[in-house]
Amino acid sequence: MTVAQANGSPGSDRPMIELQGVHKWYDKFHVLKDINLSVGSGERIVICGPSGSGKSTLIRCINRLEEHQRGRILVDGVELTSDLKNIEKVRSEVGMVFQHFNLFPHLTALENCVLAPMWVRKTPRKEAEEAAMQFLERVRIPEQAMKYPGQLSGGQQQRVAIARSLCMRPKVMLFDEPTSALDPEMIKEVLDVMVSLAESGMTMLCVTHEMGFAKTVANRVIFMDSGEIIEENEPGAFFTNPQHDRTKLFLSQILNH
C-alpha cells in the first residue's frame, strides 16, 4: 500500500527520514507496531488518527525524545542509536514545534530564538540576532521580539516557537499538534505560517487534526490507529476515497460535526 517513495525528493535520492520496522513499547504496552515510512526531502506529510494511536510518539521518535526499541530510524543518513553524539547532531537538524509551545519563560522571544544557534552552532550573538529577527519577521511578529512569552498570546507564542526552531536552519520540521492548545481565532495565524513554510520547500511532518491544512499542503496523509499505519495516500484520494473501515469511521467522526 505504500505510495511513498515514488513522489520522491527534489534534492537527492536519499530519503530525508527513513523508518524501517520500528517498534516501541511503554513497559508492556505496544505503542508503535512495525512502522515503515520514508520521507523525501521537501515532502510534507500529515499524520492523523484518534488519540492514543501513537502518532505523537512516532514523530517524537524521529528526534529521539522517545526511544524506539526495535527497527531503524535514519535522519538524513544518520542512524539514531543510543550514541549521544548522533542524537545531538540529529536534534540540531530537526526542528520541533510542540502542542504547548514550550518557550523558555525566563527569556524574551529574541533570546529564545538565539539560544540554540549561539550555544549549539556557536554563532556570534550579533549574527544570531540578525538571523532571528529575519525569522521573527517571517512568522510576522518582529515587534514582539523583546517581550517575554508570558506577555504573548497563544498564537504569538506558537509563532515564536516556530521561529525558534527555524533559527537552527533545520532540514526537517516536526509539528506535534501545533494548534490543539490554541483558541479558535488564533489557529489561522499559526496555520498561515505553516503554509508559507511549506511553500518554501521545507520537509515537514505534522501531527494535526486540521484537515483543511492537510488538503491544501500535504503531499501525503497518513492515518494511524493503535500503533499502526493503517492507510497512507495523497490527500485527494485519502479524503474522497478512504480504503479502510477504520479510516472511514475516523474521517466521518472528525468531518461531520
Next chain:
Amino acid sequence: MATLQKQADLLPPVVSTGIVGWLRKNLFDTPLNAALTLLALYLLYLTVPPFLEWALLKADWSGTRSADCSRAGACWVFIEVRLNQFMYGFYPVAQQWRVNLTVALLVVLVLPLFIKRFALKRWLAALILLVYPVIAFHLLVGGSFGLVHVETSKWGGLFLTLVIAVVGMVAALPLGILLALGRRAENMPVLKALCVAFIELWRGVPLITVLFMSSVMLPFFLPEGLNFDKLLRALIGVALFEAAYMAEVVRGGLQGIPKGQYEAADALGLGYWKSTFLVTLPQALKLVIPGIVNTFIALFKDTSLVLIIGLFDLLGSIQAANSDTNWLGFSVEGYVFAACVYWVFCFGMSRYSQWLEAKLHTGHKR
C-alpha cells in the same frame, strides 16, 4: 431597530476607598473582628510603651563604667564600651582596618551589580567569586605581603559571624546545586545513590553534632602533626551541612519545571549541561528564591552555634562580656543588641529576596 452604544467606563464606588473605607472593611467589619482589633490595640498598649521607655526614654547613653548607669532603663553604655569586641572579637585593634577594608571592598564590588545597565556584570561577578576570596583571605589571615599574621582564634564578634555566614552561603549554593542535579540523575544510579546518601546523612544530623565532630572528633582520626585550623574545620562543616539543605531546595525547584521545558531544550540540540544551566536551572532557582533565602537566613542564625566549639561570634562575644564581673546584670541589653543586629541582617536578606523575585518576574504565569 435598537442600536448598541458603547458605554463609558465608570469609576469604582467611593465607599470602598479611603482610610475610613479601609478601616471599616478590614478592622471593624464584624463584631468579632472589631473585638480582636481592640484586643490587639490593648496588647500593643501594654507592651510597646514600657519597652520604648526602657530602651529609649529612660536609657543611659553615655559613660564609661557600670557606675555611670542610672538603672532606670537600659544602659547602652555596656554596648558602647564593648562594641569593639562585639564587632571584631580579639582581632588586634591596630589591624582592624584590614577587616574594614575587606568588608568595604566587598560592598564596593557588589554595588555595581545592582546598576541596571552595567555592561561588565559578568566579569565583575567572576572577579567577586574568584579573585575577591583570595584577596580577602590574605587580608584577614595575613602573614604575607608584609601583613602581620592574625590567628583565627582571635577572630570574633560580628566579623566572625559574617565570615561563617558568607563562606557558608557561597559554598553551599553551588554544592547544593550539584547535589540536586546528582540526585536527579536517573541514568547514573551510583552517582545518584552517593548524592542521596550525602544529603540524607547531613540532613539527619544536628548542626551542633557536626560542629562537635569537626572540632573534637576529627583531630583523633587525623595523623599526628596534621592539624588544620579550627575555624576552617567549622567552615567546612557548616558548608557541607547547608549544602545538603540547599540541595533539597534546588531539587524542589527542578521538579517544578514542566517536562516540556526539558524536551524543548533537548529538541534544540542543547546537551545536558547547556540545557541545565541555560534553561532549567535558571527557572528552577527563580522558583525557589524564597526557599533559598529561607535557608540562608537559617544559616545566618545557626552560625551562633559555633560558640560551643569555642569560637566567639557576635552572640558568643556578647555572652562572654555578660560574665565580666565589672558589668554584671546587663545581659538583657546585650541580648537585645544581638537580636537587633541579627534582625537587621535577616530582614535585609528577606527584602532582597522579594526585590529579586519582582525583578525576575517575566509577565504572567507560563
